[in-house]
Every structure is written in C-alpha cells, then in structure tokens.
Amino acid sequence: MFQADGAEAQAEAAEPAEEACPELVPIETKRGAEEDGEGSSGPGAKIPVTIITGYLGAGKTTLLNYILTEQHSKRIAVILNEFGEGSAVEKALAVSQDGELYEEWLELRNGCLCCSVKDNGLRAIENLMQKKGKFDYILLETTGLADPGAVASMFWVDAELGSDIYLDGIVSVVDSKYGLKHLTEERADGAVNEATRQVALADLIILNKTDLALEEDLNRLRMTIRSINGLGRILETQRSRVDLRAVLDLHAFDALSGISLQNKMLRVATAQPHLDHSIVTVTFEVPGNAQEESLNVFIQNLLWEKTVRSKAGQCMEVIRLKGLVSLRDKPHQVIVQGVHELYDLEETPVSWASNSARTNRLVFIGRNLDKEVLQQLFATTVLEA
Ligand SMILES: Nc1nc2c(ncn2[C@@H]2O[C@H](COP(=O)(O)OP(=O)(O)OP(=O)(O)O)[C@@H](O)[C@H]2O)c(=O)[nH]1
Numbered sequence: 212m213f214q215a216d217g218a219e220a221q222a223e224a225a226e227p228a229e230e231a232c233p234e235l236v237p238i239e240t241k242r243g244a245e246e247d248g249e250g251s252s253g254p255g256a257k258i259p260v261t262i263i264t265g266y267l268g269a270g271k272t273t274l275l276n277y278i279l280t281e282q283h284s285k286r287i288a289v290i291l292n293e294f295g296e297g298s299a300v301e302k303a304l305a306v307s308q309d310g311e312l313y314e315e316w317l318e319l320r321n322g323c324l325c326c327s328v329k330d331n332g333l334r335a336i337e338n339l340m341q342k343k344g345k346f347d348y349i350l351l352e353t354t355g356l357a358d359p360g361a362v363a364s365m366f367w368v369d370a371e372l373g374s375d376i377y378l379d380g381i382v383s384v385v386d387s388k389y390g391l392k393h394l395t396e397e398r399a400d401g402a403v404n405e406a407t408r409q410v411a412l413a414d415l416i417i418l419n420k421t422d423l424a425l426e427e428d429l430n431r432l433r434m435t436i437r438s439i440n441g442l443g444r445i446l447e448t449q450r451s452r453v454d455l456r457a458v459l460d461l462h463a464f465d466a467l468s469g470i471s472l473q474n475k476m477l478r479v480a481t482a483q484p485h486l487d488h489s490i491v492t493v494t495f496e497v498p499g500n501a502q503e504e505s506l507n508v509f510i511q512n513l514l515w516e517k518t519v520r521s522k523a524g525q526c527m528e529v530i531r532l533k534g535l536v537s538l539r540d541k542p543h544q545v546i547v548q549g550v551h552e553l554y555d556l557e558e559t560p561v562s563w564a565s566n567s568a569r570t571n572r573l574v575f576i577g578r579n580l581d582k583e584v585l586q587q588l589f590a591t592t593v594l595e596a
C-alpha cells in the first residue's frame with residue numbers, strides 16, 4: 212500500500228478529542244453471547260465490507276433492508292451512517308443469522324461515521340469487530356453526501372483493521388428520475404460533485420426507481436453513467452431488488468478481481484465527455500514489460516505530485532485507477548488499484564500464458580484525462596527498453 216507522505220499526518224492532525232468518539236453501545240440483544248466464535252467466520256477469517264453509497268433518497272436503506280431479508284447464508288452486520296435528529300443518534304445493527312433477523316439497537320453518540328470523523332469511524336468499526344464471530348459480512352451505508360473515496364481509504368490505510376476486514380466493493384445507488392440532475396449539478400468551487408464521485412468510484416451502479424423514470428431519461432442517464440465510469444457494472448432496479456450475487460463478494464479491491472478485471476477491461480471504451488471538465492473513463496494498452504520503479508514514479512506523479520497535464524495544459528485528476536500490468540520477474544499478472552491518492556500493486560493468481568505476449572492495460576477514471584498523453588508517458592517512461 213502506498214500513500215502520499217502528507218496523508219497520515221493530515222489524518223492525525225484532524226483527530227478530534229477523545230470524548231467525540233462514537234461508540235457502538237448495545238442497548239438490547241435478542242440472542243445470547245454463547246454463540247461467540249460459531250459459524251463460517253472462524254478466528255482469522257477476514258470479513259468483507261461493502262460500502263453502499265448514493266445520493267439522498269436514492270434507495271440505499273431500501274437496498275440494505277432488501278439484502279437483509281433476502282439473503283439466507285450470511286450473517287450480515289449493518290452500519291447505518293445517517294444524520295439524525297437530536298443529540299443521541301440511534302443506529303441499527305441488524306444481523307441476519309441462520310436466515311433469521313435480529314436487531315441490536317446501537318447508540319452512536321456522534322453523528323457522522325465517515326466523512327468528518329475518519330478516526331472515530333474506524334473506532335466504531337473496531338468496536339463492532341469485537342463482536343467478531345457473530346457476523347461474516349459488513350454493509351456500510353454512507354450518508355448521501357459522503358465521498359466514498361474517503362470511506363474506502365479508511366479501510367485501506369489502517370493496517371490493524373486490515374488484518375480483520377477488507378474492502379470488498381463500492382455500490383452506488385442512483386435515483387433514475389433525479390440522477391441526471393444530480394450528476395450535472397455544478398459546484399460553485401468547481402470541484403467534482405458528490406453524485407459524480409459516487410458513480411466514479413462504484414464497482415456496481417444500481418439505477419433504482421426505474422418505475423418513476425421515462426425510458427428516454429433512463430437512456431440518457433445510462434449513457435452519462437457509462438461515460439463517467441466505463442468499468443463498473445450497471446443494473447436497473449425497482450425498490451433496490453437486485454441479484455445479491457452482483458452486490459456481495461465482488462473482491463473489487465484485491466488480487467482476486469484480476470480475472471474478472473481482465474475481461475471487463477477488454478470492453479471498456481474511452482468515452483466522449485458529456486460536459487466540459489466532466490469525469491470520464493480512459494483506457495489504454497501497451498504491450499511489453501513495465502519496470503516496477505518507473506511504474507511507481509508514473510503513478511505517484513499522477514496521484515500525488517499531480518504533475519501530469521493534458522495537451523490543453525490541465526492537471527489530470529485521477530479518482531479511481533485499475534490495471535493489469537506485466538513486471539519482468541513476476542510470472543503472474545500484477546493488479547494496480549488506486550483510490551484518490553492511495554494505490555497498491557499486487558500479484559494476481561493469473562499467470563501470463565507462455566504462448567501469448569505480455570501486456571499492460573490501465574483504466575483511469577477522473578477529470579481532464581488525456582488518453583494519448585497517458586499512454587505515451589507510460590510507453591516512454593515505464594516500459595522496459
Ligand atoms: N417509487 C419508488 N420508490 C422507491 C424505490 N426505492 C425506494 N423508494 C422509496 O424512496 C424513498 C427513499 O428510499 P431510501 O432507501 O430511504 O433512500 P436512501 O438512499 O437510504 O435515503 P437517505 O438515507 O435519506 O439518503 C423511500 O420512501 C423508499 O420507499 C423505487 O424503486 N421506486
């Protein structure tokens with residue numbers, strides 16, 4: 212895992228006072244504690260976390276409820292991260308066990324879990340992890356205005372947590388009727404709006420409330436979303452009723468996604484931006500072997516130093532990065548994963564076939580991205596001579 216030097220210091224500096232830490236306090240349990248350690252999540256098993264994001268009212272909670280009532284093989288812990296009224300915000304933790312549903316009411320003394328209080332969010336999950344053995348999946352609903360990148364980074368950075376849980380995927384629920392409006396809203400400060408960020412980072416995009424949208428509007432929304440994120444899967448739903456196999460166990464951030472990524476990348480087309488300065492997906496392929504050191508420099512210039520510019524002189528901003536590259540001494544394909552300023556290189560279980568040429572395929576989602584510049588920079592600075 213690589214992160215820019217400043218990132219950790221920033222997080223520390225932002226650490227709020229101890230008493231501000233939200234704690235998950237069980238108020239009522241319907242099941243006893245004697246079940247500790249039972250089930251498929253034995254000691255040492257890592258627990259996947261799926262981040263469910265989406266604009267206000269898009270259908271996130273509806274999706275959570277659907278998953279909890281629909282699925283029968285997993286015991287799922289849910290963290291609802293919503294702003295509530297009053298000082299003490301009640302949060303529900305529902306665990307579906309043996310096909311049954313039971314709930315613990317948890318009090319979160321501080322309102323927001325993720326965006327403003329990153330470290331507190333981690334602690335809330337650490338507290339939840341003390342109940343390890345009682346569940347084998349975590350679903351985290353972010354507030355409608357959250358940047359899922361910040362939440363995702365939280366799971367990537369913390370090494371201690373990293374040993375217990377892993378980020379499985381980011382799901383973004385989009386309102387079919389108002390989605391296009393949310394995506395095209397311009398922010399006064401020129402920053403990328405939240406709705407677009409949520410789509411850009413998603414591994415799965417659920418177009419919900421299709422019952423409320425006209426077919427014509429739905430088509431435009433679909434095209435806009437595809438041009439923003441050329442890699443994520445898009446599904447359409449009513450009442451967030453989606454095939455759970457498309458939502459859970461995506462392994463979108465680890466080496467296991469190497470196989471599916473290979474197929475997906477073949478289908479990514481570089482889209483025409485639908486607006487000036489809008490977020491797009493660009494992809495390129497360069498055959499040969501990459502040099503690891505130079506690859507790191509290439510990525511760091513792009514994500515950390517932000518010195519890579521488009522032909523028009525604009526600074527390229529990468530929100531999400533995925534790739535499969537070839538390093539000479541590695542018999543397996545190496546996966547590149549990036550979210551904001553964090554990135555990671557990891558060997559996949561997929562080996563290079565002896566009868567086919569080695570190659571490097573990269574996909575970038577972000578702003579001011581210039582495919583030609585990126586591809587040429589890669590070919591001239593990263594590739595082995
Ligand atoms: N017509 C229609 N309504 C839906 C659909 N899915 C959800 N709703 C309704 O939309 C409203 C918002 O749904 P929620 O699931 O609470 O949305 P959310 O994203 O969790 O909302 P916030 O947490 O407030 O951001 C609820 O009244 C749902 O019943 C759908 O497919 N069609």
Ligand SMILES: [Zn+2]
Pocket residue numbers: 271272273293352
């Ligand atoms: Zn909700």
